[in-house]
Structure formats: structure tokens, C-alpha cells
Amino acid sequence: MTANHSKDVGRIAYLAGENLLTSTALFCFVLLVGLAIFGHWLVPFDPLLSNASATLKPPSATHWFGTDHLGRDIFSRVIVATRLDLGIAVLAVALSLLLGSLMGACAGYFGGWTDRTVGRVVDTIMAFPLFVLAMGIVAALGNTTINIVYATAVINLPFYARVARAEVNVRRSTGYVEAAKMAGNGEFRVLAFHILPNVMPTLVVQASLNMGWAILNAAGLSFIGLGVRPPTPEWGIMVADGASYIISGEWWLFFFPGAALMLAVFCFNLLGDGLRDLLDPRRAT
Amino acid sequence: MKAPLLSVNGLTIEFRSRAGTVHALEGVSLRVDRGTTTGIVGESGSGKSVLAYSIIGLLDRAGRVTSGTIVFDDRDILTMNEAERDSIRGRDISMIFQNPSSALNPIRTIGQQIEDVIVCHRLQSSRTAYDAAIEMLARVRIPDPTRRHRAYPFELSGGMCQRVMIATALSCSPQLLIADEPTTGLDVTTQAAIMDLIREQTTSRRMATMLITHDLGLAAEYCDQIVVIHAGQVVESGPTKSLFQHPAHPYTAKLVTATPTLDTRLEDLTSIEGGLPDLRRELPYCRFSGRCSRFEKACNEAPLPRIRIAEDHFAVCRRPV
Amino acid sequence: MTPHLEVTDLRKLYPVGAARGRSLIKRFFGPQHMLHAVDGISFSIEQGESVGLVGESGCGKSTVVRLISRLIDPTSGTILFRGHKIDDIPARRFSASPYRRDIQIVFQDPTGSLNPRYTARATIADPLRRLMRMRSRRDVNRRVSEIAEMVGLPIELLSRFPHQLSGGQRARVGIGRAIAVEPSLLILDEPTSSLDVSVQAIILHLLADLRRRLKISFLFVSHDLNVVRLLCDRIVVMYLGRIVEIGCARDVLSAPGHPYSKALVSAIPSGIQTNTTRGHLTGEARSPVDPEPNICRFFGRCPQGSDRCMREEPVLRPVNADRLVACHFASET
Numbered sequence: 060m061t062a063n064h065s066k067d068v069g070r071i072a073y074l075a076g077e078n079l080l081t082s083t084a085l086f087c088f089v090l091l092v093g094l095a096i097f098g099h100w101l102v103p104f105d106p107l108l109s110n111a112s113a114t115l116k117p118p119s120a121t122h123w124f125g126t127d128h129l130g131r132d133i134f135s136r137v138i139v140a141t142r143l144d145l146g147i148a149v150l151a152v153a154l155s156l157l158l159g160s161l162m163g164a165c166a167g168y169f170g171g172w173t174d175r176t177v178g179r180v181v182d183t184i185m186a187f188p189l190f191v192l193a194m195g196i197v198a199a200l201g202n203t204t205i206n207i208v209y210a211t212a213v214i215n216l217p218f219y220a221r222v223a224r225a226e227v228n229v230r231r232s233t234g235y236v237e238a239a240k241m242a243g244n245g246e247f248r249v250l251a252f253h254i255l256p257n258v259m260p261t262l263v264v265q266a267s268l269n270m271g272w273a274i275l276n277a278a279g280l281s282f283i284g285l286g287v288r289p290p291t292p293e294w295g296i297m298v299a300d301g302a303s304y305i306i307s308g309e310w311w312l313f314f315f316p317g318a319a320l321m322l323a324v325f326c327f328n329l330l331g332d333g334l335r336d337l338l339d340p341r342r343a344t
Numbered sequence: 345m346k347a348p349l350l351s352v353n354g355l356t357i358e359f360r361s362r363a364g365t366v367h368a369l370e371g372v373s374l375r376v377d378r379g380t381t382t383g384i385v386g387e388s389g390s391g392k393s394v395l396a397y398s399i400i401g402l403l404d405r406a407g408r409v410t411s412g413t414i415v416f417d418d419r420d421i422l423t424m425n426e427a428e429r430d431s432i433r434g435r436d437i438s439m440i441f442q443n444p445s446s447a448l449n450p451i452r453t454i455g456q457q458i459e460d461v462i463v464c465h466r467l468q469s470s471r472t473a474y475d476a477a478i479e480m481l482a483r484v485r486i487p488d489p490t491r492r493h494r495a496y497p498f499e500l501s502g503g504m505c506q507r508v509m510i511a512t513a514l515s516c517s518p519q520l521l522i523a524d525e526p527t528t529g530l531d532v533t534t535q536a537a538i539m540d541l542i543r544e545q546t547t548s549r550r551m552a553t554m555l556i557t558h559d560l561g562l563a564a565e566y567c568d569q570i571v572v573i574h575a576g577q578v579v580e581s582g583p584t585k586s587l588f589q590h591p592a593h594p595y596t597a598k599l600v601t602a603t604p605t606l607d608t609r610l611e612d613l614t615s616i617e618g619g620l621p622d623l624r625r626e627l628p629y630c631r632f633s634g635r636c637s638r639f640e641k642a643c644n645e646a647p648l649p650r651i652r653i654a655e656d657h658f659a660v661c662r663r664p665v
Numbered sequence: 666m667t668p669h670l671e672v673t674d675l676r677k678l679y680p681v682g683a684a685r686g687r688s689l690i691k692r693f694f695g696p697q698h699m700l701h702a703v704d705g706i707s708f709s710i711e712q713g714e715s716v717g718l719v720g721e722s723g724c725g726k727s728t729v730v731r732l733i734s735r736l737i738d739p740t741s742g743t744i745l746f747r748g749h750k751i752d753d754i755p756a757r758r759f760s761a762s763p764y765r766r767d768i769q770i771v772f773q774d775p776t777g778s779l780n781p782r783y784t785a786r787a788t789i790a791d792p793l794r795r796l797m798r799m800r801s802r803r804d805v806n807r808r809v810s811e812i813a814e815m816v817g818l819p820i821e822l823l824s825r826f827p828h829q830l831s832g833g834q835r836a837r838v839g840i841g842r843a844i845a846v847e848p849s850l851l852i853l854d855e856p857t858s859s860l861d862v863s864v865q866a867i868i869l870h871l872l873a874d875l876r877r878r879l880k881i882s883f884l885f886v887s888h889d890l891n892v893v894r895l896l897c898d899r900i901v902v903m904y905l906g907r908i909v910e911i912g913c914a915r916d917v918l919s920a921p922g923h924p925y926s927k928a929l930v931s932a933i934p935s936g937i938q939t940n941t942t943r944g945h946l947t948g949e950a951r952s953p954v955d956p957e958p959n960i961c962r963f964f965g966r967c968p969q970g971s972d973r974c975m976r977e978e979p980v981l982r983p984v985n986a987d988r989l990v991a992c993h994f995a996s997e998t
Contacts, residue, residue, distance in 0.1 A: 234778030243795030615866035
């Protein structure tokens with residue numbers, strides 16, 4: 060029994076060693092997701108509780124990340140904000156991925172008017188500086204969190220549409236697509252069950268890389284006052300609040316939320332790289 | 345007997361890979377004489393290209409020569425430094441590749457590519473190199489060479505691209521031409537024209553040619569002597585006629601009967617069971633033993649003998665046919 | 666008896682000159698150039714017959730394969746399958762037609778024609794589910810195992826992906842997929858050209874065996890004349906979208922009638938008998954774009970040639986009981 064156990068551990072260690080980067084990223088990802096789900100119950104202080112007598116305290120044993128200008132514990136706020144930031148990013152990317160790939164895949168496969176229409180829509184979106192467009196959408200639809208999700212999803216559409224279109228176009232005339240038609244698959248089945256499974260890995264990798272960017276985007280919008288409103292803890296708002304205190308030397312207000320942002324983006328980028336390797340069936344032994 | 349132009353002796357090459365060490369070549373020995381064409385015949389994966397690349401000095405970085413010598417014109421290529429090898433490559437030893445359209449640089453005109461080689465080795469001015477390039481294009485029978493000089497590879501057919509590659513390879517009058525599957529993927533009429541061109545150049549320039557192919561029929565027509573390789577080992581070598589009339593190694597015999605000609609009947613066409621052995625494993629003395637119908641335990645108990653079948657015709661086998 | 670397949674005056678033209686990229690003026694007022702991929706061919710395949718289709722790249726054989734299998738639509742001409750017109754069913758809807766099952770293709774490049782994300786089992790099962798309406802997993806698996814045995818594929822390899830299989834094994838999966846739905850006409854598009862000679866014979870024997878047992882008709886497309894001779898009863902030689910010769914395979918290859926067929930046969934490496942006078946085809950093939958209507962397509966490359974070849978395009982004509990040749994010189998012999 061012990062022999063088998065150590066053999067399994069050995070194998071896992073080998074796989075982990077082979078993909079060290081992915082394993083690290085996976086670990087961080089699991090940590091972030093864990094914090095997002097359980098963060099609320101794990102934090103020592105109430106993130107919304109202000110304490111006028113303990114404002115702008117530097118990091119200490121009680122307040123690991125210090126307190127902000129309203130006396131709130133920064134550590135608790137950073138942890139709790141994970142759920143919101145991650146949630147916005149995941150939702151936005153998922154929406155974008157779904158809609159964008161669908162549009163792009165149809166454009167790439169059917170060509171003709173479908174391609175031209177999708178092309179025009181994508182061109183229109185890309186004609187705007189994307190962040191400005193996001194601002195415009197949030198301003199138009201209303202200053203709520205869900206609208207940040209929609210805005211981020213829309214400005215990300217072209218990205219997926221183009222990748223999906225290119226990937227599908229390349230595979231449109233391959234042998235296995237012809238074989239799929241010979242096997243009795245109609246146009247939609249060919250696209251959905253034969254081409255898309257091959258295109259998915261590329262798109263998933265793009266999605267993962269995109270997550271980091273989506274988090275930054277949401278944080279950016281909050282930074283300028285659109286979307287998430289105080290006192291809700293969110294990394295972007297916290298950095299914005301902390302910005303005004305840089306000069307006076309209270310660095311811990313912006314530093315820790317900024318570091319959290321950086322860690323999350325970094326983690327998703329690494330994950331994307333690793334996922335690409337893992338999802339390629341050619342790597343299976 | 346004159347000294348051969350190229351003499352490979354006991355060449356053994358390994359590759360380091362994630363999955364272990366790949367024993368690509370083992371104890372390969374052969375000789376190539378001036379004015380002759382030697383065919384290297386074997387299945388895909390048998391190590392023919394590794395052999396070619398090691399001769400021209402383009403072996404992948406993961407490859408290691410663990411023993412043997414490659415003597416070209418009385419100098420051992422393996423002991424040369426990078427600068428010496430660079431000066432030989434393209435000038436004394438040239439190579440043409442499979443898939444001519446992708447072997448040429450797509451963003452340079454074909455004339456420029458020929459001139460590049462000339463200028464690099466002969467250090468001629470660009471003016472005379474231009475004339476030399478036109479002359480080479482005419483030599484390989486590309487119609488309208490002055491106009492085609494400005495053409496890009498994508499504008500030419502596969503056969504034309506291969507002619508351009510031959511022109512590039514022959515531009516500095518090499519002593520040895522290595523042709524690695526030069527006609528795979530080309531139409532049969534184009535194949536005939538290209539091979540006839542190579543043969544004509546070989547005899548007229550007193551050049552030596554090494555033809556690497558998996559097509560035994562092609563080798564039979566164009567080569568003076570044939571070396572049969574299986575899983576990195578030379579199993580038989582000899583003059584073409586002798587090899588075909590008396591194939592001694594079981595692998596050669598099976599290859600001969602597996603290659604259809606205009607007279608073969610379907611019932612007579614044979615195949616060879618199994619596939620190439622996994623070169624990462626510990627291998628027996630005879631790497632063909634797993635697929636050989638004449639195999640006996642004694643075959644793998646000691647290194648294989650090299651048996652003389654006829655004049656210059658040898659087989660490496662304990663139980664030749 | 667009605668032929669199994671009958672093709673009459675089949676034509677496939679493609680617009681060239683990048684219609685999209687041209688200026689508006691050119692698009693509306695300039696002439697539209699057309700590439701004549703297949704330019705009026707007619708031939709038939711009898712029940713149980715094996716017909717070889719040979720010619721070089723650019724002759725239109727791949728287009729013929731796709732026209733007959735209805736992957737693309739013809740520009741004009743008729744295709745009769747068992748007496749029924751199938752050319753008027755649009756390619757997009759052919760997957761749903763009852764004839765889909767009856768005409769199948771064994772593709773050329775086993776690597777490109779197998780979906781990298783489908784196991785061998787899934788690849789063979791797909792047409793069973795789509796065309797034979799097999800629903801239960803048990804039935805499908807049973808039939809897949811039957812097929813695997815028929816094509817000599819070990820059962821344990823069925824759960825592997827294409828990149829885990831050898832060239833010969835992939836070829837078997839491709840054949841298995843094609844015969845799984847019991848087609849009556851099998852089109853083989855260069856099935857052994859990417860295989861080593863050591864494996865080629867096995868596949869050829871397998872195909873010959875399957876043809877005998879399942880009584881299928883073959884359309885065998887290849888550039889390798891030796892292989893065609895082994896498996897085919899009749900041979901059709903194509904050049905630049907036209908048929909230049911039709912006849913019994915053995916006879917055409919031993920005594921070709923058309924100069925192009927002669928060139929093809931003499932180009933085959935002839936073994937140790939060297940010094941065969943080989944007439945090389947000079948120059949390059951004529952362009953298939955907007956071909957001149959009154960010149961023989963082979964003129965200029967042909968070792969023979971006369972004034973008549975420049976004025977009049979030769980028609981496919983019988984030169985004896987079972988040979989048709991399209992050449993002015995052939996009918997004169």
C-alpha cells in the first residue's frame with residue numbers, strides 16, 4: 060500500500076515539476092477562488108466598519124495591511140473585494156467568449172454576408188478607444204455593477220470574434236471537415252461538433268489571458284468613479300482612494316489592493332499559458 | 345582502387361529527448377565515389393535524413409555523435425570547427441530538400457537566392473553573380489531565365505522550385521550533392537525530369553550524388569549503388585544490379601517484393617509486418633529481428649557479421665537469404 | 666443494366682481574379698476570368714467495377730472526386746447514380762439525402778482527414794450515428810468493433826487519438842469510417858500515397874479483399890500508375906480538366922494511345938532497365954484559366970504536334986472496341 064501511494068505521489072510530483080508554472084498558477088487560482096467564496100467568513104474585521112479612532116494606521120499586528128482614511132481594516136477589504144473583482148471579470152469574459160466566438164465562428168465558416176456583417180460590427184467597436192467606449196456604455200446604461208460587466212464584455216467582443224473567425228476559417232476546408240460532411244453532418248453540426256472542439260483550446264487560452272485584462276478594466280472603471288460605488292470594497296476603488304495618500308506617505312492604502320490586482324492578473328496569464336499546453340491532445344501520452 | 349570522396353565509418357548518433365535517448369544511427373558505414381550516385385533507401389523514420397544532416401553538418405543540437413568518422417576528401421568533418429564546416433557547406437557539399445516550395449525563402453526572388461550562395465562562397469561581385477545565376481537557371485532548363493530571375497517562389501510550380509533548388513545547390517560546383525527525397529510530392533512526369541536532370545549533372549560534372557529516398561524503384565533506376573538502412577543500421581549495400589538480383593538481407597528481399605512494378609501481380613505484392621522498433625528502448629544487435637521471418641535466437645547473441653555476397657556487395661546478417 | 670454511376674458532360678468552373686478585390690469598374694465592366702477545373706467530362710462506372718482516375722496535379726481529379734461525392738456543386742452537366750439524378754440536390758443539403766450513405770470517400774491524407782480531437786472509435790461511430798440512425802451505444806460499439814476487425818485494426822487502438830496511431834493505422838481508420846455505412850460506391854482519393862511501401866501492400870490487399878466481399882464499386886484516384894494497375898479494371902486519364910483516354914487498365918498501361926498517357930507510363934522509374942528513351946514533356950502546362958477553345962490542351966508540351974492540333978481540339982473517340990482516345994494522331998493509327 061505504501062509502495063503504491065509513494066508511486067502516485069511520485070507521478071504527481073513529476074507532472075507538477077513538468078508544468079511548474081502551470082502548477083503555481085493553478086495554486087494561486089485556487090487560492091483566489093477560495094478567497095472569493097469563503098473570504099467573507101475568514102476576515103478578522105467587518106470590511107465596512109469605520110473606526111474614527113484608528114484612521115490611517117500603518118500595517119501592524121492587529122491590522123496586517125493597516126487601516127484606511129475611515130479606519131477600516133484594509134486586509135479585510137482586500138480579501139472581500141476578491142469576490143467582486145473576480146466575479147465581474149469571470150462574468151464579463153464568459154459573456155464575451157460566448158457571444159464573440161459564436162459571431163466569429165459563423166463569420167469564418169459561412170463567409171459571405173454573415174462575414175461582412177460581423178466584420179462591420181467588430182470594426183465599429185474597434186473604432187473607439189476601448190476604455191472610452193466602456194465608459195460611455197456604463198454612463199449610458201447606468202452606474203451599476205452589472206453594467207460594468209456588460210461594458211467589459213462588449214469591448215472584448217472583437218478579440219474573440221477575430222480569433223474564432225481566423226481559426227474556423229483555416230479549418231473550414233480540412234479533410235476531416237469534408238469527412239464530417241460525408242458522414243452526414245449538416246452545416247451547423249460540422250461547425251459545432253467538429254470544428255469548434257478544435258478551436259476551443261485556443262479560445263480558452265485567450266479567455267484566461269483576457270481575465271487579467273478584464274479585472275484591470277473593471278478596476279479602471281471603478282477608479283474613475285464609474286460602476287462600483289463606495290463603500291463597497293473593490294480593488295480599483297481602493298487604489299483610487301489610496302492614490303491621494305501617496306504623497307503624504309501612507310503607502311499601504313494603494314499598495315495592497317494594487318498588489319492583489321497584480322497577483323490576480325499574473326496568475327491568470329500564467330494559467331492561460333499552461334492551459335494551452337494541457338488542452339492540446341497531442342500532449343497526451 | 346581510388347579513394348572514395350566520402351567515407352562514413354561506424355557512425356553512431358543519439359538524440360537527447362524528454363522521453364529518453366533515441367538511438368538514431370548505429371555503426372553506419374558507407375562510401376561514395378566521384379561520378380556515381382549512391383542511393384540511401386529506407387522507410388520513413390529509419391534515420392536516412394539524420395545521416396544526411398550529419399554529413400552536411402546541420403544536425404539538430406539535441407543530436408550527439410557518440411562514435412565514428414565522416415571523412416570527406418581526406419578530412420574528418422566531425423572534427424572540424426564551425427567556420428570550416430560553413431565554408432564547406434554550399435561549396436563542396438550541397439543539399440537539396442523535400443518540398444521545394446517551402447524550402448525556398450518566400451520573400452526573396454529565386455535569382456537573389458542563387459546569387460546569395462555564389463556571393464557567400466565565391467566572394468564574387470554582385471554583377472558577375474547575376475550572370476552566373478542566369479546561367480545556372482538556364483542550365484537547369486528553366487525557360488526564359490532572365491525574366492524568371494525576378495520571380496518569387498510562390499509563382500512557380502513544385503517542379504520549377506525544385507529546379508531552382510538544384511541550381512542553387514550546383515552554383516558553386518560542389519563535389520558532393522545530397523538529395524533528400526527530392527521528388528516526393530511531385531508528379532511522376534516532373535519526377536522523371538528532375539531525376540534525369542540530376543543524373544545528367546552528376547555525370548557531366550563528375551560529381552558524387554547521394555540520393556535519399558523511400559522509393560526503391562526510383563533508387564533502382566537512378567543509382568549505381570544502394571545502401572539499405574533499417575532503424576538506423578545499414579543492413580545491406582552493393583551495386584544496384586547485384587542487390588536486386590540477389591537481395592541477401594531479409595529486409596531488402598521484402599522491400600523488393602513490396603515495391604510494385606508494371607509487371608507485379610497483386611497476389612505477389614508483399615508487405616513487412618510490424619513497424620520500426622522504438623529507438624528509445626534497449627535494442628538487440630539486430631534491429632530487424634522483431635519483424636524478421638528468419639529470426640533465430642542466435643541472431644541476437646553477438647554483434648552481427650558483415651558477409652560478402654558478391655563484388656562490393658555486403659549484407660549485415662547472420663542468416664542471409 | 667444501368668451503370669452504377671454515369672457522368673455526362675460534367676463541368677466545374679471557378680471565377681478567378683479575386684472578384685472581391687477588384688475595382689468596381691473592373692468588376693462590372695471587365696471580363697470575368699474562369700478557371701476550368703473540370704471541363705466537360707463523361708464516363709461511367711458499372712456495378713462492381715473498379716475504375717482508376719489518373720492525371721497530375723491540376724488535372725481536376727480532386728474536383729471530380731468532390732463533384733461525384735457531392736461535396737461541391739457542378740457548374741453544368743449531369744451525374745446519374747443508379748439511374749437517379751443527384752446533381753440537382755445542392756451540396757449543402759446532400760448530407761440529409763438518402764444517397765449520402767451510398768457514396769463515401771476514403772481520403773488521401775489520413776492525418777488531415779481525421780479529427781484530432783476524436784478517437785478512432787468516435788471517428789468511425791460518427792457516420793453510424795448520423796447516417797444509419799444508430800442510437801444505442803451498445804449497437805454502435807458493436808458495429809465499430811466489427812468494422813475494426815474487418816479492416817485489421819486492433820480493438821485496443823480504438824480509444825486512441827490520430828497522433829497516437831501510425832500512418833498505416835490511420836489509413837485503416839479512414840477506410841473503416843468509409844465502409845461503416847455500407848456504401849455501394851467507394852471513392853478512394855490517393856489512399857496509399859502517404860504510406861510507406863512496406864505498409865502499402867497491406868492496405869491494397871485489404872481494399873481488394875473488401876471489394877470482393879462487400880461488392881462495392883471503386884473510383885480509385887491516384888497518380889501512381891503501378892498501384893492503379895493492381896486494383897482497377899478500367900482507367901480514365903485526365904489532363905487539364907478533360908479526359909484524354911479511357912480503356913482497360915492493363916491495356917492502356919502497356920500500350921497507351923494518347924501522347925500524355927505515353928509520357929506518364931514512360932516516366933515511371935523502370936527499374937534496372939536504364940537507357941529507356943524517355944521523351945520529356947517540354948515547357949509547362951497550358952493555363953486552365955480561359956483556355957482557348959480550338960487548340961488541343963496538350964499542344965506545346967506534346968512531343969508530337971501538327972497544324973490540326975492548333976486549329977481543332979480533339980474529341981474523345983473510340984479507336985477500337987474498348988478504347989477511347991482524344992488525339993488527332995491516335996485515330997489515324
